[in-house]
Amino acid sequence: MKMSLVNEAHGFYLKGRFLDALSIYRKLAGLLGEDLFRANISLCEKRLGIGRNLPGNGQNRINIAFITDDGFALPTYVALHSLIRNKNDDVEVNVYVLSVNLSRENIDNLKSLQKDKVWVFILELDENSSQFSILKNGFHVSTAAITKFSLPEILADLDKVLYLDGDIIVRSDLSELYNVCIDDLYAGVVPDIKPTLKYKPSILSKLNVEHHRYYFNSGMMLLNLKKMRQDDLTNKLLDYRKNGINFFMDQDALNVVFADNVKYLSCRNNLLVTLQGEFTLDQIAHEYKEPIKCKSFSDLVESANVVHFASKEKPWKILQGEQFLLWYRYYLTSGAAANNLFEIPEVIRNVDPYGVIVSLTSYPARIGSAHITVKSLLSQTFQPSAVVLWLAEEEFPGGEVSLPKELLDLKPSGLSIQWCHNIKSYKKLIPALKAYPDNVIVTADDDIVYKPTWLEQLVGSYLQYPDSIHCCRAHKISVDGETFMSYRKWRRNIKDPAPSYQTFFTGCGGVLYPPASLHSDVMNEVDFTTLCGSGDDIWFWSMAVLNGTKIRVIPDKSFTLEFTPDSQEVALWRNNDVGGENDAMLNRILSRYPDIAKLVEHGGVEELAI
CATH class of the missing domain: 3.90.550.10 (Spore Coat Polysaccharide Biosynthesis Protein SpsA; Chain A)
Structure with missing residues (x-):
């Protein structure tokens, strides 16, 4: 019997079943003495990666x-x-x-x-x-x-x-x-x-x-x-x-x-x-x-x-x-999907998280510090398919030759610089919608340093609510029936996680747009430049509501805006917010699209997944 055990253990070892062999050798050591099988046990442990010399x-x-x-x-x-x-x-x-x-x-x-x-x-x-x-x-x-x-x-x-x-x-x-x-x-x-x-x-x-x-x-x-x-x-x-x-x-x-x-x-x-x-x-x-x-x-x-x-x-x-x-x-950041290590779970098989495009724009007054933002986007725990910086040909007539070396040095790390005509702040999304109509597009501002988990949180939220637009920073629109109260009276920096038409994203925090989440009028350059020339957030929000797409803010209470040095001296928000231009632009939008007010009043808030 003991000899048959020896033969069985040896057979297991030759077949690569080292744990089975180890179990039998330990049993034999107890029956016949440890010295006889010390070498066998040591070999099995070495193959298994266990033992005293870890x-x-x-x-x-x-x-x-x-x-x-x-x-x-x-x-x-x-x-x-x-x-x-x-x-x-x-x-x-x-x-x-x-x-x-x-x-x-x-x-x-x-x-x-x-x-x-x-x-x-x-x-x-x-x-x-x-x-x-x-x-x-x-x-x-x-x-x-x-x-x-x-x-x-x-x-x-x-x-x-x-x-x-x-x-x-x-x-x-x-x-x-x-x-x-x-x-x-x-x-x-x-x-x-x-x-x-x-x-x-x-x-x-x-x-x-x-x-x-x-x-x-x-x-x-x-x-x-x-x-x-x-x-x-x-x-x-x-x-x-x-x-x-x-x-x-x-x-x-x-x-x-x-x-x-x-x-x-x-x-x-x-x-x-x-x-x-x-x-x-x-x-x-x-x-x-x-x-x-x-x-x-x-x-x-x-x-x-x-x-x-x-x-x-x-x-x-x-x-x-x-x-x-x-x-x-954690699934997204593990590399399991990116490296095709496992079959994609059925529940997210139709969601391509690696079709994510990060899109932003800049202009001459900010281009000197834009590399700081781009570095933070290239250092995300969740890596997008591309980070695209859209620049206006009219503002940089010399092309890439006129761009800072610090920015150009980031191209080998994944930065893509693409050119378009000058539509001001709308450059961060409109050209991307044309170039990547079937992709998830995440917009960023050129004056923010984004924390490493920023994109992973947005994509994770999108996987849970694939029919909504997602943002890291938002206000809640205050309404009285179909009447919108002044922008400065809205609830600021809300963290209500239920998707809602009343959630108004602010682009500086980053916004994730699923494919086909905006109304087709979003591309109407005449309208957005006439109605909302300096308020791209208002235009994009209105196109979301008009399309029946609700907005969800990520309930991360630790989220804060970290601005790049000296970037706020030329910020658009000062005139839009303090100067009252946001209210004027919103009123022009509501006059052009009266259904938006009705949707906001009657659209309600989506129930949270539980």
Whole structure:
């Protein structure tokens, strides 16, 4: 029998099934002595990327584990990207991805995330291996569940690991969470209050463990692998999964077997989106026994370390709700779509986020500092297809020869300089509408420094509301019936996220225009120069309303305008706002298009996706 095990282990090794071989060699070492199989174990560990001589100096190193298959490869990739993006520069991360029959393509995709101070090890599991074949009442117990139970044995040379489900987004560096002391406990976990408080009877009653303080969610667990091995937890978990009461895959077994030998952590370390709508913020604060000073659940998400999409409605399957937008932002910045690494999720298959054009204009008085704005546009976390600067031939008769060197130096980095006739501030959009009629166009002003996540937020908002125009800064039009109140009496800098005709975008913050979102009259140069010569925002807003397109402002309270040096000495807004020209232009528009006032009065506000 022992010789057959040796042959089986050797066969697994030759086939590249190193984890299966390692498991058998460790078993043989226990039966026949460690010295006989030390070299075999070492070879397997080397192939798997585990062992005692791991990269890094150890002082700032954290160990992370994921479990995935081809069906979960994309969200795991995005989750890992979010972890890497938000880690501190001095932190080293060893990531162990336990893969269940994962395709070679997806293995390569996940390993492509490896970078300086981040090592990604793929531990390949065979679902058909005997160690993963467990039946209960005729039903197959999932490989993922068994793998989670087996982490102490699979990662036998680690004393501690932070396990994360693939349907999460990491919002901050995880070092502090990883370094929580759990020396005498099995794990650090976050309670899930919904099954305890909302289920009738509660989950604790169903499992006959009413004496437990909480029922925890297993999507984030800081595991004490050393203590779990000492107490033979793997076998106890497997035994309970085969013979105990189970409702939630691995989670019930972990709760029952761990009992209260866990440290309960802040809800921010595994913030479950399923809490939204079920509990108020006061209830969440009370049940988790921690202060929550946020004004909304969205604010709580912003303060979380780990956000967990634990509901059935996964964000890569359905566009719904403010919190799902968070996942899409990381998806867009991960490079998954840009590099064609995975099949595009069906829900956004018809949306081409990489058909985005950033368009702006400038003129002689500002051209000297325009490169500052352009640099910020070229440094976005979400990279557009093109950044196009439109210049009037009449204003720069010498062509590119008359442009500053600092600006021309940005052409190799992605700046496209294109020429048109002089229609003043309208140059930032009208020529782009002609040149790119089927693209998403995002306009920017030449006197603003845009933060790196500016474009990613706009595109993410667009993916959630593809029929709306999106902006970062807006006012709310004050009306009395069909009568518009003076511009200076409008509510300024609103953050109402529901799309509405009454939301008036201000172009300086940036505006995203989906294809065909403006009325065809938008291109009528005679009308816009006569009615609204210096008010392009008013013209574009009116063309949106006339077309039946509502406007949504991104509810980012941290958004501010950072102007380039000395740019405001020649700003148009001074005369338009303070001088009252905005009211005059708006009245001319309403006289020409009286239906706009009726639409604003009766169009209402679109219901938010929930």
